[in-house]
Amino acid sequence: MESMAFGVDFETTNSIVCTWGSQIREAFQNEKPIALWDTSVIATLGKRPHPSVVWYAPGKEAVVGHEAKSRMLSYDGMGHAFVRSIKRRLGRNEDVELTGGRRKPAFEIAAEIFRHLKNDAEKHASLALLGDRRGTISECVVTVPVNYDGLQRRDIRRAMERAGLRLRCFLHEPFAALIGHFYNWEAKLQQLRGKRVLVFDWGGGTLDVCLAEVSEDGSEIAELAHDGIEDRAGDDFDKKLMTDLKLRFLSKSGLKLDDVPIRGSAADRFWGAAERAKIELSSIASAAVEVANFIEIYGKPIDLEERIEREEFENLINDEVIAAEACVHRCLKKARLSSAGLVDHVLMVGGTSCIPAVRQMLEKTFGARVAVAAEPDAAIARGAAIVAAERWEPFNVKPIAVKLSDDSFFTVLPAKRELKASASSAFTFYCIDPRPAVANLMFYEQAVNGDAEYRALNACLAVPSDPTIRQIANLDRIVARFVVTDDATLFCEAQSSSTGKLDSCEIYDLSFGLRLK
Ligand SMILES: Nc1ncnc2c1ncn2[C@@H]1O[C@H](COP(=O)(O)OP(=O)(O)OP(=O)(O)O)[C@@H](O)[C@H]1O
Numbered sequence: 001m002e003s004m005a006f007g008v009d010f011e012t013t014n015s016i017v018c019t020w021g022s023q024i025r026e027a028f029q030n031e032k033p034i035a036l037w038d039t040s041v042i043a044t045l046g047k048r049p050h051p052s053v054v055w056y057a058p059g060k061e062a063v064v065g066h067e068a069k070s071r072m073l074s075y076d077g078m079g080h081a082f083v084r085s086i087k088r089r090l091g092r093n094e095d096v097e098l099t100g101g102r103r104k105p106a107f108e109i110a111a112e113i114f115r116h117l118k119n120d121a122e123k124h125a126s127l128a129l130l131g132d133r134r135g136t137i138s139e140c141v142v143t144v145p146v147n148y149d150g151l152q153r154r155d156i157r158r159a160m161e162r163a164g165l166r167l168r169c170f171l172h173e174p175f176a177a178l179i180g181h182f183y184n185w186e187a188k189l190q191q192l193r194g195k196r197v198l199v200f201d202w203g204g205g206t207l208d209v210c211l212a213e214v215s216e217d218g219s220e221i222a223e224l225a226h227d228g229i230e231d232r233a234g235d236d237f238d239k240k241l242m243t244d245l246k247l248r249f250l251s252k253s254g255l256k257l258d259d260v261p262i263r264g265s266a267a268d269r270f271w272g273a274a275e276r277a278k279i280e281l282s283s284i285a286s287a288a289v290e291v292a293n294f295i296e297i298y299g300k301p302i303d304l305e306e307r308i309e310r311e312e313f314e315n316l317i318n319d320e321v322i323a324a325e326a327c328v329h330r331c332l333k334k335a336r337l338s339s340a341g342l343v344d345h346v347l348m349v350g351g352t353s354c355i356p357a358v359r360q361m362l363e364k365t366f367g368a369r370v371a372v373a374a375e376p377d378a379a380i381a382r383g384a385a386i387v388a389a390e391r392w393e394p395f396n397v398k399p400i401a402v403k404l405s406d407d408s409f410f411t412v413l414p415a416k417r418e419l420k421a422s423a424s425s426a427f428t429f430y431c432i433d434p435r436p437a438v439a440n441l442m443f444y445e446q447a448v449n450g451d452a453e454y455r456a457l458n459a460c461l462a463v464p465s466d467p468t469i470r471q472i473a474n475l476d477r478i479v480a481r482f483v484v485t486d487d488a489t490l491f492c493e494a495q496s497s498s499t500g501k502l503d504s505c506e507i508y509d510l511s512f513g514l515r516l517k
């Protein structure tokens, strides 16, 4: 075991670092990793993760976390920009507009959050107690949503590098939550031998579901399936609620939508108030939403004052809850489980999972097997810290194959191959259909390891081929190269011998497994 290792959960709404290793175990006699909660509020608010909010004030360095969030909800100054949910904008090569024409690449804004997490974690009292032995964070395991593609992972890596952090490996967020919740120092994950766990993680930016199984002998844990939704999560619920509140406000005031541009700080405060009401509705039946100076009409400020009932809110998000239920069932189907009864535990994490209708939806299928993770804000980062400290290396769970012309499958990435940068493997295929001017390589994953059924992946290579040559020789030689990247993706490239033309793609939809040494 490492003496001190780190896991980072960089998230849409809240982010946190956890640490684990023999030195932490000796010093604190903990059973599990320590969460390095935000030091700036631990005395006043208690154990809180860092809000993923960045505040740019004119002529000043960026401020991140609780200070940025509280300023965002109250500030009325000109020239200030607040950026939240930057994680949703990674991987698109996109600049984010700040104020006064200033723009910044999304990954640089994410880098501010990583830098803040590193700085705050390094001054944490728990680590300071270790005196001279206290660690600085350089390398860490980082978690990502199940649908995060290669470009998004690359942006995370760039952001980390900017912040002086090195990536050890990526892990899927719900998979890490499972490890963080069930692990303890003595047993590791042995109490889960032969068991299947479904993790349901609904946060501010994404829904991430994974179904994982620990082998009978306790030597491995592997994702049997995962599924996710990127455009229906807590942030979108806030926006739905804001639209509803705005319509109520308009119907009372007789104004039209175009008459009421909600600008600058009022927009940020409106979002804050809507989110607060949404959170309150998870524990009480009715919540007030108040926004001072909501709009200005002929220089006169007008406030918004509305009330929303839990039932009304649940009606607003009913489609999203149905979509989440479908996502869970897709995950079970992908794992080819004939019955939900074959799942031993269901673990809920993520703020959006606190909504009573969401829990009821899961209980409808899984009954009393549904449980909420202990300290859900830290479960994912704990899992990442455990994997870093235990040196569990991720491997690919299901073989990835190309479909051949006789409908058989040719494996290009076998199961159990380590998911870290490796030498490429090259194969030659012959394209025997002379008609179209492209040779297609379609990718599949074995539905379940050892199974005869294959599932089509959303990935394909289309290599321009020369029909004249192919009509003569009746085939074209396609040389394909495959390499696992440090981002736990499979880079695929193929070239036609007749045209010399290339095509490439990156498969990110791989399932993680870990050897529990
Ligand atoms: N009690 C609650 N009831 C309803 N929603 C809540 C509650 N607490 C938090 N939320 C919402 O959950 C979201 C934040 O959850 P969480 O901290 O799990 O997200 P995240 O991990 O930052 O996001 P993601 O995993 O999607 O990147 C926010 O949209 C927040 O408003």
Ligand SMILES: [Mg+2]
Binding pocket: 011, 012, 173, 201, 202, 203, 204, 350
């Ligand atoms: Mg999350």
